Amino acid sequence: MKSIVIIPALNEEVAIGAIVKRSLMYADDVLVVDDGSTDNTLRIAREAGARVIKHYNNLGKGVSLKDAFGEVSGYDIVVTIDGDGQHNPDEIPKLMAPIREGRADLVNGSRYLDGFDEETPAYRRVGQRVLDIATNITSGTNVTDSQSGFRAFRGSTISCYRFRDTGFGIESEMLADAAEHNLKILEIPITVRYDVENSSTKGPVTHGVGVLIKIVIDKIIRTLRR
Secondary structure, X not given: OOEEEEEEEOOOOOOHHHHHHHHOOOOOEEEEEEEOXXXXXXXXXXXXOOEEEEEOOOOOHHHXXXXXXXXXXXXXXXXXXXXXXXXXXXXXXXXXXXHHOOOOOEEEEEOOOOOOOOOOOHHHHHHHHHHHHHHHHXXXXXXXXXXXXXXXXXXXXXXXXXXXXXXXXXXXXXXXXXXXXOOOEEEEEOOOOOOOOOOOOOXXXXXXXXXXXXXHXXXXXXXXXX
16 A cells, blocks of 8 residues: 655644654655744755655644645555654554555544553643543534544545645544545544753643634534534
């Protein structure tokens, strides 16, 4: 099965090269979306072997994923992974396996499937639980990590995703889209590093409130559409 790894990135010159190279160990291709970086993200990603889509202004993660998913025709498995180094590319095969085996259409890498790690900051625990509950109530899912950026998708289901949200609300929106189309969603545990920060996110409180508002708006839109 032909596979590609998508990496949305904003000013990730420190980690992007290693992530690209390690991802290429498990996938046929890597596509980086440089979302308005002002550092060397684009050059380093290309030198590491990735194809790059360049946004000359910061358009948001939702736009980055929309543009990337528009370029994955012909791939059987599409993996998304964040560009900041929090995720471990060596776990890519774990996410791909359920799709290869026909057990899932969307595999959600969960940092919290086995509960919160002792190193998880308190604000992350509270914020994550609120967003998970909101996502599960509004979309009818039962996930433990609604904001995970480490996922695998069956290529034939790509048309199910609408990409309305331009920012970080896209993670919850994609789960809602999958549920709306009765796709098989499976979670598997992944590891995470908390000693790196995603340069593309705002403060944790501002970020969490913004995502929560977008989840509610998305639910209203879906309800009105029916």
